[in-house]
Amino acid sequence: MTSESSFIALMRQIATDPAARGLNDDAAVIALGNETLIITHDMMVESVHWLPDANPADVAWKLVATNLSDLAAKGAKPIGVMLGYMLGDDDWDWAFAAGLGEALEHYAVPLLGGDTTRAAGKLDARSIGMTAIGMATTATVPSRSGAQSGDVLYVTGNLGDAYAGYELARQGKIGPEILLNAFNRPTPMIASGQALAPIAHAMMDISDGLLLDASRMAEASKLRVEIDLATLPLSADYIALHNDNRESRMIAASWGDDYQLLFAAPANAKLPVLAHAVGRFAQGTGLALTENGNSIALPDRLGFEHSC
Amino acid sequence: MTSESSFIALMRQIATDPAARGLNDDAAVIALGNETLIITHDMMVESVHWLPDANPADVAWKLVATNLSDLAAKGAKPIGVMLGYMLGDDDWDWAFAAGLGEALEHYAVPLLGGDTTRAAGKLDARSIGMTAIGMATTATVPSRSGAQSGDVLYVTGNLGDAYAGYELARQGKIGPEILLNAFNRPTPMIASGQALAPIAHAMMDISDGLLLDASRMAEASKLRVEIDLATLPLSADYIALHNDNRESRMIAASWGDDYQLLFAAPANAKLPVLAHAVGRFAQGTGLALTENGNSIALPDRLGFEHSC
Numbered sequence: 001m002t003s004e005s006s007f008i009a010l011m012r013q014i015a016t017d018p019a020a021r022g023l024n025d026d027a028a029v030i031a032l033g034n035e036t037l038i039i040t041h042d043m044m045v046e047s048v049h050w051l052p053d054a055n056p057a058d059v060a061w062k063l064v065a066t067n068l069s070d071l072a073a074k075g076a077k078p079i080g081v082m083l084g085y086m087l088g089d090d091d092w093d094w095a096f097a098a099g100l101g102e103a104l105e106h107y108a109v110p111l112l113g114g115d116t117t118r119a120a121g122k123l124d125a126r127s128i129g130m131t132a133i134g135m136a137t138t139a140t141v142p143s144r145s146g147a148q149s150g151d152v153l154y155v156t157g158n159l160g161d162a163y164a165g166y167e168l169a170r171q172g173k174i175g176p177e178i179l180l181n182a183f184n185r186p187t188p189m190i191a192s193g194q195a196l197a198p199i200a201h202a203m204m205d206i207s208d209g210l211l212l213d214a215s216r217m218a219e220a221s222k223l224r225v226e227i228d229l230a231t232l233p234l235s236a237d238y239i240a241l242h243n244d245n246r247e248s249r250m251i252a253a254s255w256g257d258d259y260q261l262l263f264a265a266p267a268n269a270k271l272p273v274l275a276h277a278v279g280r281f282a283q284g285t286g287l288a289l290t291e292n293g294n295s296i297a298l299p300d301r302l303g304f305e306h307s308c
Numbered sequence: 309m310t311s312e313s314s315f316i317a318l319m320r321q322i323a324t325d326p327a328a329r330g331l332n333d334d335a336a337v338i339a340l341g342n343e344t345l346i347i348t349h350d351m352m353v354e355s356v357h358w359l360p361d362a363n364p365a366d367v368a369w370k371l372v373a374t375n376l377s378d379l380a381a382k383g384a385k386p387i388g389v390m391l392g393y394m395l396g397d398d399d400w401d402w403a404f405a406a407g408l409g410e411a412l413e414h415y416a417v418p419l420l421g422g423d424t425t426r427a428a429g430k431l432d433a434r435s436i437g438m439t440a441i442g443m444a445t446t447a448t449v450p451s452r453s454g455a456q457s458g459d460v461l462y463v464t465g466n467l468g469d470a471y472a473g474y475e476l477a478r479q480g481k482i483g484p485e486i487l488l489n490a491f492n493r494p495t496p497m498i499a500s501g502q503a504l505a506p507i508a509h510a511m512m513d514i515s516d517g518l519l520l521d522a523s524r525m526a527e528a529s530k531l532r533v534e535i536d537l538a539t540l541p542l543s544a545d546y547i548a549l550h551n552d553n554r555e556s557r558m559i560a561a562s563w564g565d566d567y568q569l570l571f572a573a574p575a576n577a578k579l580p581v582l583a584h585a586v587g588r589f590a591q592g593t594g595l596a597l598t599e600n601g602n603s604i605a606l607p608d609r610l611g612f613e614h615s616c
Contacts, residue, residue, distance in 0.1 A: 004424050007395060010405040017418030019388060028420035030387060032443070033343045041390040041421065041439055047428035079338060080327060082349040084392065084437040087315060097318040110325030112336035113349065116312050119433045120355035127425070129392040129437040131349055135340070 021143060024220050026070040026204065027134075029141050036136035040070035046125045051169060056092045057099025058184040059128070064103040066207065067132035068188035069259045073205040074141050075197020076134030078107065078190065083114035084129035096128075107188070137194050142203035147221035147264035151201055153279035154271070156192050156261045158182075158235040159210055160252025164242060176237045186259040193261055195272040200263040209256040209303025214279065215287040217262065224284030229253060229291045233276040246291060256304040329451060332528050334378040334512065335442075337449050344444035348378035354433045359477060364400045365407025366492040367436070372411040374515065375440035376496035377567045381513040382449050383505020384442030386415065386498065391422035392437035404436075415496070445502050450511035455529035455572035459509055461587035462579070464500050464569040466490075466543040467518055468560025472550060484545045494567040501569055503580040508571040517564035517611025522587065523595040525570065532592030537561060537599045541584040554599060564612040 012023050019030045027040035042063070046052060050059045064081065071078050081104070087093055104111055112133070147153075165183030168175070189205070196203060202221055206213050211227065218225035229249045242248040264281060265271065289296050320331050327338045335348035350371070354360060358367045372389065379386050389412070395401055412419055420441070455461075473491030476483070497513070504511060510529055514521050519535065526533035537557045550556040572589060573579065597604050 004395060004426065007393070007401055007405065007424055010402070011391070011408075011419060011422075011424075014405075014409040014412060015419040015421070017388060017420060020418060020420045023421060025421070028388065028390065030420065030441070032345070032387075033341050035341045035343070037340070037345070037441075039390060039420065039439070039441060041392050041423050041437070043392045043394070043423045043425045043437070045394065045425050045427055048425060079340075080325060080336065082336065082347060082439060083319070084349050084351045085315070086351070086353065086435060087312060093315055094318070097315065097322075100319075101322040104322060110328060111319060111323040112325060112328045112338065112347065113323070113331060113333070114319075115349050115351045115437070116315055116319075117351045117353050117356060117435070118312065119353055119435075121433065125427045125429065127394055127427075127435050129349070129351070129423070131347070131390060131439040133338070133345075133347060 024145065025143050027074050036141060038071055038074045038076040038134040038136055038141065039131065040067055041129060041131045042067050042070065043127055043129045045127045056095035057102065060096045060099030061103040061185045063128055063130050064100065064107065065186045065188050066259065067130045068107060068109065068190060069186070069205040071132050071134040072188045072190045072193030073203050073261060075137050075193045077137055077194065078109045079133045079135055080110045080112035082112055082131040085114065085116050086126050086128065087116060087118040088126055138197040142197050142200045144202055144204050144217050145220035147202040147217055147223055147281045149223055149281055149283050150267065151264040151281045152267050152277045153214060153225060153227065153281065154263050154265060154275040155206065155210065155233065155278050156189055156273065156275050158233050158238065159258050159260065160238045160255065161235050162186065162257035163251055163255040164238050179237050183257060186257065188259060189261045192273045196261065196263055199269050200265055203261060203263040206258050206260050206262050207256055209254040210262065211254050211287060212303025213262055215302060217264065218281065218287060221281065223281045224286055224288065225279055225281050226288045226290060227279035228293065229289060229296065231276065231278045250299050254299055254301060254303050332453065333451050335382050344449060346379055346382045346384040346442040346444055346449065347439065348375055349437060349439045350375050350378065351435055351437045353435045364403035365410065368404045368407030369411040369493045371436055371438050372408065372415065373494045373496050374567065375438045376415060376417065376498060377494070377513040379440050379442040380496045380498045380501030381511050381569060382442070383445050383501045385445055385502065386417045387441045387443055388418045388420035390420055390439040393422065393424050394434055394436065395424060395426045396434055446505040450505050450508045452510055452512050452525050453528035455510040455525055455531055455589045457531055457589055457591050458575065459572040459589045460575050460585045461522060461533060461535065461589065462571050462573060462583040463514065463518065463541065463586050464497055464581065464583050466541050466546065467566050467568065468546045468563065469543050470494065470565035471559055471563035472546050487545050491565060494565065496567060497569045500581045504569065504571055507577050508573055511569060511571040514566050514568050514570050515564055517562040518570065519562050519595060520611025521570055523610060525572065526589065526595060529589065531589045532594055532596065533587055533589050534596045534598060535587035536601065537597060537604065539584065539586045558607050562607055562609060562611050
């Protein structure tokens, strides 16, 4: 089986246009007259991105939210979305449609088109794709690269809540709602992204885990990043369910799906939104992990990777 | 099971933005400053849009071609594409990547980004999505509606070649190449679309069959369309394999996958590209079929529909 990273390496040989940004970003950045267009495409697959018994309305919501989160990381203003949908059974399709309508209305983003199709036989694992289109709000559009040595690494909010929500959903438990929502209906940080875009040296959303995504930012910026596990913002609900110790902090740092914004900014920058300093960029390469300043070992898996 | 048309009806309730054109078009038309952006999304599913033993490079080519064909029908200039890909087995993925690179290079269209994922278990039926982004070349972007009573219905070239190619591929035969290519590697009529956009009252590409697509154009234009089966352009290769009779003309009129442009223009319009008059618009509703001027019955299926 091809690993995702080798396939992306193949694609990178094709994606030589500057707008593709070497496929190192979660969105394409296209200069068009006086405007800059931001376009992103995300797929979700049953049993990979949602549990088979998930509420279809939640699946629709999450598809919208993760796409808008990619726009948020570019400080973009959403223009609309396109849907690629595989029809399955009636109830699921209708519930999905209702959830899609609800999410798009909530974020005031129009559905602009798409394609609907159907598997030839029984549909074993549904896949759904969405393209989100946005407009840049700054002349320079933040990317994964651009962090500078000495910059502080910030995260906009709690990590680990999506993991805690996933565990509750997997076990069929009902609350706390805020954790279930973090997993089922994540919030794209659209306004925060627009506020941060003018000052962030580098920005991305955390979809695959803080450690993995931060190491990608460091690599794209040709720097080393040091993260202190003790500084991670954890919610009281997360701590109540999973305690506050090295293991639970390591999970919060590597599980992903939180869709907080991760950004690099100078230590003296005045931040327009609340954010938590979790690390620092320095000359060098790679990721180093500390806990209250003391060096600790990296986990075996830095985050969520699709590779086999 | 939800039929495609009922699901699209549901989506139409959400897609109220004017850029969505009521989902009556194959592309969204978005005004953005001084430019007009055209965006389309198409999915292909194994065993629905390609045969399980198809060459993966052909699948990639067809995915690119069908998306660019939607742009062509708007007279748009392609800017780039985004890919949504589900990884499967190594050989298939690499062959697909090679075909994708070849097709994009051929049409000088850059890959701008996308998403790669993998099914949780065995991948039974692969689905692949592509979003194509283009820029309008005319102030008024042609749509399915806009045909006027008295307009002639034109098609840019041979119909039925894709069907003949599909039959050859299904039976494992080798030639003629031009028929196999019509099915495996259709040609998006990008230059013709740009030349026709200023004069066409309505335009679309024929993906689901002449009769079905022409009746959609008539419905969107609130007119009746009359098509004469005897006027359909058939290739010598098609005739050699399938004869030239009412049955074979009916197949050529209803099978689809030819990706010729279908357009409405005044009878006295000077056409910038070669095209074949196959019918005429009149007051009324619906589709009427004649053969050398004599009324004949419509077939049971006007074209390719995904509904169950």
